[in-house]
Amino acid sequence: LEQGARGGYPQTGLRKQDPGYYWTYTGLLEINHCSHVVVDGLNIVDTTGIAVHIRGSSSEGQTKPEAPKSKFTSTDILVKNCRMHNARNRTVFIQNTWDVTVQDCETSYSSWANSGGAGNTIRNCRYVYFYRNTIHQQAGEAWIADANNYPSEYLYFINNVVFDCEGPVLFHGASRIICVGNLVYTTPQDDEAGDKGFGQGNKGIVIKSSECNDRERRVSDYSLCAGNIVVNRNVGIMIRNDIEDQERCPGVTDLKPVRWCYVLNNTIWNCATNFLMQYNMGEGNVFKNNISVHSNGREHVKSPRDSQPGWDSDYNLYFGSQPTLDASYSGPNDLVINPKLKDPEYINKGELDTETRAGYLANFKLIPGFDDATGFRIMSSSPAKDAGVKVSAPKGWPEMGDYIDWAFSFKPIEEKIGSNPRRAGAWDRGAHEFRVESTIKADFSARPLSGESPHVVSFKDESTSSSSMTSRFWDFGDGIISTEKDPVHQYGQGQFTVSLRVTSSAGTDIITKSNLISVTAPSAPAVERVTDGIKVLYRFNEGAGDTIYDVSGIDLPLDLKISDPNSVSWLSQGLDIARSTVIVSSGPASKINNACRATNEVTLEIWLKPRNKQQDGPARIISVSKNMHSRNIMLGQGLWGTQPTDLYDLRLR
Numbered sequence: 178l179e180q181g182a183r184g185g186y187p188q189t190g191l192r193k194q195d196p197g198y199y200w201t202y203t204g205l206l207e208i209n210h211c212s213h214v215v216v217d218g219l220n221i222v223d224t225t226g227i228a229v230h231i232r233g234s235s236s237e238g239q240t241k242p243e244a245p246k247s248k249f250t251s252t253d254i255l256v257k258n259c260r261m262h263n264a265r266n267r268t269v270f271i272q273n274t275w276d277v278t279v280q281d282c283e284t285s286y287s288s289w290a291n292s293g294g295a296g297n298t299i300r301n302c303r304y305v306y307f308y309r310n311t312i313h314q315q316a317g318e319a320w321i322a323d324a325n326n327y328p329s330e331y332l333y334f335i336n337n338v339v340f341d342c343e344g345p346v347l348f349h350g351a352s353r354i355i356c357v358g359n360l361v362y363t364t365p366q367d368d369e370a371g372d373k374g375f376g377q378g379n380k381g382i383v384i385k386s387s388e389c390n391d392r393e394r395r396v397s398d399y400s401l402c403a404g405n406i407v408v409n410r411n412v413g414i415m416i417r418n419d420i421e422d423q424e425r426c427p428g429v430t431d432l433k434p435v436r437w438c439y440v441l442n443n444t445i446w447n448c449a450t451n452f453l454m455q456y457n458m459g460e461g462n463v464f465k466n467n468i469s470v471h472s473n474g475r476e477h478v479k480s481p482r483d484s485q486p487g488w489d490s491d492y493n494l495y496f497g498s499q500p501t502l503d504a505s506y507s508g509p510n511d512l513v514i515n516p517k518l519k520d521p522e523y524i525n526k527g528e529l530d531t532e533t534r535a536g537y538l539a540n541f542k543l544i545p546g547f548d549d550a551t552g553f554r555i556m557s558s559s560p561a562k563d564a565g566v567k568v569s570a571p572k573g574w575p576e577m578g579d580y581i582d583w584a585f586s587f588k589p590i591e592e593k594i595g596s597n598p599r600r601a602g603a604w605d606r607g608a609h610e611f612r613v614e615s616t617i618k619a620d621f622s623a624r625p626l627s628g629e630s631p632h633v634v635s636f637k638d639e640s641t642s643s644s645s646m647t648s649r650f651w652d653f654g655d656g657i658i659s660t661e662k663d664p665v666h667q668y669g670q671g672q673f674t675v676s677l678r679v680t681s682s683a684g685t686d687i688i689t690k691s692n693l694i695s696v697t698a699p700s701a702p703a704v705e706r707v708t709d710g711i712k713v714l715y716r717f718n719e720g721a722g723d724t725i726y727d728v729s730g731i732d733l734p735l736d737l738k739i740s741d742p743n744s745v746s747w748l749s750q751g752l753d754i755a756r757s758t759v760i761v762s763s764g765p766a767s768k769i770n771n772a773c774r775a776t777n778e779v780t781l782e783i784w785l786k787p788r789n790k791q792q793d794g795p796a797r798i799i800s801v802s803k804n805m806h807s808r809n810i811m812l813g814q815g816l817w818g819t820q821p822t823d824l825y826d827l828r829l830r
Contacts, residue, residue: 352400564606636665
């Protein structure tokens with residue numbers, strides 16, 4: 178979906194911000210008052226309004242936390258595998274809805290900050306899930322759940338990557354929040370003083386009560402901020418009670434603070450202030466098992482104007498020269514390490530003094546493309562290993578306990594929460610527990626497993642590992658080897674045993690499949706044929722199934738699918754097509770098209786026996802075509818109408 182960025186649109190509903198710059202409050206994709214909607218794989222770019230706008234109606238019944246699902250007119254909506262880019266307003270705006278999931282999407286370059294808003298906005302919703310998304314270069318907040326009219330509840334922001342955004346991930350006057358396993362960072366750039374990214378960018382993650390001008394003065398109850406990594410922001414994680422700001426809210430007496438906020442096992446790196454707890458907090462707040470890394474002597478934890486901290490704080494690790502730590506947030510089991518670092522990148526290189534046991538943080542890079550926070554590990558020699566404390570969920574929301582455990586279990590989001598037990602032993606400090614058991618298992622598939630010589634087989638590596646594969650070694654059993662991921666190999670006559678050895682940082686594993694490939698001698702003398710420049714080859718010797726394999730061994734296979742397998746019968750050396758059906762490639766015929774363009778030549782070789790001589794149309798036998806009408810190359814049987822039916826018709830376009 179695309180909409181030009183300037184001019185040509187009605188003035189109704191548009192607001193002019195500056196000369197030549199217009200934006201609108203509607204979405205290029207609007208989902209209004211809908212239920213059970215799936216949006217999959219769209220590329221939405223260059224809109225003067227909102228890229229994706231999901232909304233229902235606002236009703237008085239929704240203002241109460243116990244409002245039922247029936248009060249919401251938009252429910253059960255899934256947006257996945259989409260790219261939302263360059264929106265003049267917001268990229269994703271979700272209003273007045275129940276149960277919306279946004280996963281595996283990319284949102285970038287919204288301009289809404291010019292009007293005081295955010296790139297992605299959640300407003301007045303229940304049950305919103307943001308999983309595995311990438312959010313970058315957003316003006317304003319990267320992601321905000323605000324408290325306009327009434328608060329949002331049950332918000333799940335998990336395993337997302339947020340980088341180079343002006344504003345933070347912000348939960349504003351919302352309750353029952355799960356913010357787990359995210360990476361938030363600013364790409365480091367040298368400034369005039371030579372600092373590498375120190376404090377560049379706004380805040381990382383913010384949880385706060387609503388401001389005093391909110392007529393309801395919303396409290397923020399029950400929030401889990403755990404297992405996150407924040408790098409190179411002005412503030413790493415900020416917990417703020419805006420209503421306590423008497424300078425901004427003089428005379429306000431019915432104050433509602435932040436309560437039951439759990440800040441656990443986060444790693445904050447090289448921010449101006451790593452943790453900022455601002456203004457008096459409420460009851461039940463917990464601050465434990467976090468790692469704060471500094472190389473410049475700035476604040477680890479700061480709590481201005483906080484005479485009533487309201488925090489259960491202990492078991493944190495403060496790492497860096499001349500650490501500044503508010504006494505209210507220190508506990509008897511805190512650990513402070515001073516490695517006398519000059520640059521935080523030294524930690525990646527292992528250039529630490531002996532006091533830190535030489536590189537206790539692993540696999541961490543301050544560059545774009547770092548997959549997500551789940552890739553972070555502490556090393557087995559780290560003073561953070563087994564140095565944390567188990568934390569239980571608050572009684573008011575026991576569900577939080579499932580996410581406290583799950584945040585460190587390394588399971589994909591699709592799997593059940595709590596399905597993977599934690600490793601035995603004490604809790605660690607910092608984002609994600611140290612993995613004690615590294616796993617690697619070799620496996621592969623091959624097709625087709627039998628045929629006549631020469632026989633081409635496609636192999637696929639299906640091995641699994643707890644870390645990325647570093648090498649593969651195939652032995653095809655005929656004296657030929659390969660190190661490719663998914664090789665294609667041609668066999669002569671015989672029985673062949675195939676093995677695959679895979680290696681990663683988790684170790685090495687090998688699998689051997691005996692007598693896997695069976696190749697017989699040709700059933701007839703070899704026929705001389707043109708093979709130079711061959712691009713696809715189908716032998717029709719599969720014998721079963723709905724797939725005809727391209728065994729040319731050239732580029733990616735262009736396999737064919739039989740739409741109706743009941744219309745065909747497999748022969749010993751061929752395919753009998755008894756009734757009309759379509760046999761079509763699973764993807765575009767790019768390698769054929771590219772070769773034709775490059776050479777201005779094409780050769781078709783087809784061995785067939787017509788079932789009858791009464792075809793017309795012509796009835797296509799083989800074609801390279803965009804659709805049933807636009808055919809670039811076609812060989813068919815019969816002509817049109819009353820014209821002869823016992824002819825072959827070749828068409829080039």
